[in-house]
Structures are given as structure tokens and as C-alpha cells.
Amino acid sequence: MSTSIDADKARALIGVGGKNIQKLEAETETRIKVNIPPKEDPNPDNKATIRVTGESAQKGLDKVKEYVEKLQSALVEGEADAVSRLYDSTRKGKGKGKGGGVKIAGSEKFSELRESSGLTVVRKPKGVLLVGERAEVFKWKTILATCIAEAGVVPEPPYSETMDDLNEDGIRLLTAKGAAKLKEIEQKHDVSIGIDRKTSVVTL
DSSP states (O other): OOOEEEEHHHHHOOOGGGHHHHHHHHHHHOOEEOOOOTSSSSSSEEEEEEEEEETHHHHHHHHHHHHHHEEEEEEEOHHHHHHHHHHHHHHHSSOTTTTTTTOTTTTTHHHHHHHHSEEEEEETEEEEEEEEEEHHHHHHHHHHHHHHHTOOOOOOOOOOEEOOOOOHHHHHHHHHHHHHHHHHHHHHHTTOOOEEETEEEEOO
């Protein structure tokens, strides 16, 4: 027995690591196979095929339909660049994607959403789609909107200036007594100062 459902809801039906669909199979003593079309497949309906086999196939199919009918979805819209920064910032490892795994505003909550909320999170051209239980979707869509808004604010690059006209006496004054004067200036003005003793170049 088979039916077709929205592909994004089919992902929610499967669940993380197949947890949801395995539970349904155990409850109905059936085998449930989900065929989701690949992203490159120009499927205008975005439909997935669900096939249920076993002696209780009808019961299994009814359970699938019942589960899917309870699913809620919400598209949280956002600028493509902001969404990309969120996804890139939550990638594990270094040097991956535009963000290279660097944490940005909103990335911690976004990681929690993807890993712990139990919702299916799908990247879309106009934002991010959430699929799952009504209460969780309602709760997380507001948080996600905040994450996207925060990721859309690009911080200004740090100010930097180089001085190459500081004489040797000035360098000695800054670096004397364990660079006490240098540390005092850094702390007072909240800056970082680097000194190249070979070239006497000071970088702020």
C-alpha cells in the first residue's frame, strides 16, 4: 500500500536517525519505506512516496497519515546571506564554507534548534522551514527569526593602523618593565598593540 506526501513532511516522518519511522514500524508491525526525490530532481510537486508492506499494511498506512496530519510547518523568511552565515557558523571543523565554523550572533541557538528541538529544519531559497509538532514549531519559529536577524548584522572590521615613525626611545619606553606602559595603554583604550622590534613598526 502506498501514498504520497509533502517531501519536507516525509523528512519529519523519518525523524533524526529514523527514530520516528522505526517507532511506527514497531507499533504496526509493518515495513515503511520512504522515497524522497533528490534535490536536483525537478519535481514540481515536491512529493515523496510512502510504501507500507506487511500483514498490517492498512494499519501502518493509517498511522502514517495520522502522524503526517498532525505535523505543522512554518517558513521563517530571511536574506540568503544571513541564512548562509547561520549554516556556515554551525559547521564543525575549520575552514568550511564562508563562515569557516566561526561563531556569530544567533549561531548557538540555531545549533540547538537543529540538534535538540526534534524539528525538521530545511533550508529554503527564501529562508528556513520548520516542520514538526505544533507547539515546538510555534516556539522555535520566533527564536529562528531572531537568529536570522542577528546573523544579518555584519560586524564592522576591527580598526587597524600602523606607525613607522616611532623612535627607539619611544619603543624602549613602551616595552620597559615587562611592557608595563604598553599594557596600561591597551587596557585603558581597549586596543591591541603589536611592536616589531626589528623594524620599529607599531600596529594598533
